[in-house]
């Protein structure tokens with residue numbers, strides 16, 4: 001190899017090292033500041049309808065911390081249990097969680113009209129909103145939050161839905177902060193919500 005070629009090769013290798021180092025530092029800098037993006041959960045854009053028939057979009061999760069849950073009103077067990085637990089959390093937190101909102105997103109918009117979900121969420125808390133809409137828009141929020149939602153046929157025309165059972169803790173920027181698992185104790189759940197509300201108090 002001629003000296004000139006060797007010199008060019010060294011230059012190329014050095015350039016590769018510099019580019020790799022810059023790339024690593026960018027990853028290092030963004031990881032700490034944007035865990036939500038790193039986790040890949042949340043975000044997205046969509047246009048849906050709330051329980052009063054008003055149009056809502058991704059900004060419904062901005063401006064206050066939220067407990068975000070995906071379910072359906074025909075659910076025999078997980079959803080009614082979770083709604084009852086949410087009601088309890090709101091009651092126990094009282095004024096501490098004045099700013100907190102609950103968001104129930106239907107994964108069964110065919111049956112869950114705004115009227116149906118209104119009756120369903122209204123007993124939980126007046127700080128609870130129900131969200132439904134066109135299937136393709138529901139698909140967008142479901143995909144953004146990496147939620148499992150699949151139709152399971154039953155006898156005849158009937159069907160049920162398999163769906164993610166966790167409640168998402170969402171900060172006032174609409175970013176994913178963590179989850180409350182199905183069946184978690186009231187103490188642990190309340191503790192997590194307190195942290196969410198305290199950390200995002202603005």
Ligand code: NI
Nearest residue numbers: 071075078079
């Ligand atoms: Ni359910």
